[in-house]
Amino acid sequence: MSQPDRRRITVLGSTGSIGRNTMDVVKQLGGRDAFEVEALTGHGNLDLLARQAIECGARLAVTADPARYTDLKERLAATGIDVAAGPSGLIEAAGRDTGWVMAAIVGNAGLPPALVAAERGADIALANKECLVSAGRLFLAAVGRGGGRLIPVDSEHSAIFQVLDRDQRHALERIVLTASGGPFRTWSREEMAGVTAATARVHPNWSMGVKISIDSASMFNKAREMIEARHLFDVHPDEIEVVVHPQSIIHSMVGYCDGSVIAQMGAPDMRGAIAYALSYPRRASIDIERLDFARLARLDFEAPDEVRFPALRLARVAMQRGGLQAAVMSAAQEQALDAFIDDRIGFLDMAEIVESVMDAMGGIGEAADMEDVFAADEEARHRAAKIVAERQKAA
Numbered sequence: 424m425s426q427p428d429r430r431r432i433t434v435l436g437s438t439g440s441i442g443r444n445t446m447d448v449v450k451q452l453g454g455r456d457a458f459e460v461e462a463l464t465g466h467g468n469l470d471l472l473a474r475q476a477i478e479c480g481a482r483l484a485v486t487a488d489p490a491r492y493t494d495l496k497e498r499l500a501a502t503g504i505d506v507a508a509g510p511s512g513l514i515e516a517a518g519r520d521t522g523w524v525m526a527a528i529v530g531n532a533g534l535p536p537a538l539v540a541a542e543r544g545a546d547i548a549l550a551n552k553e554c555l556v557s558a559g560r561l562f563l564a565a566v567g568r569g570g571g572r573l574i575p576v577d578s579e580h581s582a583i584f585q586v587l588d589r590d591q592r593h594a595l596e597r598i599v600l601t602a603s604g605g606p607f608r609t610w611s612r613e614e615m616a617g618v619t620a621a622t623a624r625v626h627p628n629w630s631m632g633v634k635i636s637i638d639s640a641s642m643f644n645k646a647r648e649m650i651e652a653r654h655l656f657d658v659h660p661d662e663i664e665v666v667v668h669p670q671s672i673i674h675s676m677v678g679y680c681d682g683s684v685i686a687q688m689g690a691p692d693m694r695g696a697i698a699y700a701l702s703y704p705r706r707a708s709i710d711i712e713r714l715d716f717a718r719l720a721r722l723d724f725e726a727p728d729e730v731r732f733p734a735l736r737l738a739r740v741a742m743q744r745g746g747l748q749a750a751v752m753s754a755a756q757e758q759a760l761d762a763f764i765d766d767r768i769g770f771l772d773m774a775e776i777v778e779s780v781m782d783a784m785g786g787i788g789e790a791a792d793m794e795d796v797f798a799a800d801e802e803a804r805h806r807a808a809k810i811v812a813e814r815q816k817a818a
């Protein structure tokens with residue numbers, strides 16, 4: 424039976440790193456007494472998906488992989504939990520009536536369900552990056568039509584969201600995104616040339632999914648965040664700065680025209696940003712590490728090196744060229760990343776491949792609709808895959 428005082432929520436990507444942290448925060452903030460979980464989605468980790476669904480009493484569990492439908496159905500037999508699969512299952516999960524949706528599916532697969540949730544007016548806690556990077560204008564338009572709130576979950580954007588004084592927009596001078604620098608912060612290009620996915624996926628500060636961890640090492644994660652910040656906070660590319668801050672204590676900052684800079688700090692634990700997104704506009708008490716400034720002792724900063732980490736330069740190129748260049752960058756990079764994970768190309772090849780594809784599709788215009796986004800995405804992946812194959816052949 425539905426209790427009116429409980430908040431109805433859905434978690435897209437509940438089995439991932441953000442999803443698991445979200446389920447932990449939901450539990451900490453009252454679990455079943457405070458929340459009705461309408462739908463959970465996963466892909467391959469059915470053990471966890473089934474366990475989560477049973478534990479929180481979800482109404483619907485969805486695996487994005489149609490081939491796993493029967494397996495999930497069997498695991499949830501006699502529980503009364505609805506089961507669905509595939510892209511249509513994700514759409515069903517996103518479309519069900521809830522006031523809050525965590526969008527934490529990795530990659531482009533997360534875009535269609537997040538759009539559906541935005542269109543129907545749910546508040547969107549946004550972790551997935553492609554929604555803004557590949558389809559920024561269209562996604563924001565969907566949020567606008569739906570009338571829900573868009574609350575960033577990425578620690579950097581959550582930080583800016585928390586300190587940005589919207590009444591002082593005219594006084595905003597710059598947004599400063601902090602970057603840990605990843606595991607190769609001090610490495611030369613020669614050293615980086617030989618790294619494997621196993622080394623690249625070990626992040627010095629954050630515990631995250633494989634793809635985002637490797638993207639942090641190459642700084643393509645920061646490249647995407649620059650583009651996301653542009654859309655989220657409606658700032659000019661020149662107003663976005665990146666500074667390397669190896670301790671990941673300052674999650675990002677906003678600089679104003681009087682020289683004042685306001686930073687948001689916290690332990691590097693995504694549950695802080697997730698709890699904020701779940702409680703917004705209030706704050707809720709959760710059990711995560713508190714900063715002990717006496718123990719911290721120092722915070723370091725350094726300028727990013729765009730020669731060793733070309734991803735940042737490519738993000739600026741994408742923003743300058745406009746249109747669907749960011750979608751092209753993101754899709755080509757995801758394709759190259761998969762090839763790197765499979766050991767088909769080297770670490771440094773990723774940025775070179777992305778740049779080649781961006782140049783080849785340099786004149787691409789704005790997207791009129793999602794079909795244009797998907798078409799650009801497909802072409803960029805195709806071109807990237809072709810270059811990967813050529814490089815493999817030449818190696």
Ligand SMILES: NC(=O)c1ccc[n+]([C@@H]2O[C@H](COP(=O)([O-])OP(=O)(O)OC[C@H]3O[C@@H](n4cnc5c(N)ncnc54)[C@H](OP(=O)(O)O)[C@@H]3O)[C@@H](O)[C@H]2O)c1
Binds near residue numbers: 532578633
């Ligand atoms: N992790 C972080 O700290 C962090 C911070 C900021 C932003 N983000 C962003 O948030 C998103 C999620 O990150 P994550 O680290 O949680 O990733 P993750 O650990 O890889 O989890 C991804 C989630 O998406 C599901 N999934 C995988 N492939 C799918 C597909 N083809 N269709 C539908 N669902 C699929 C996974 O299911 P299975 O696990 O069941 O296969 C899992 O639930 C990413 O866009 C990432 O860039 C993450």
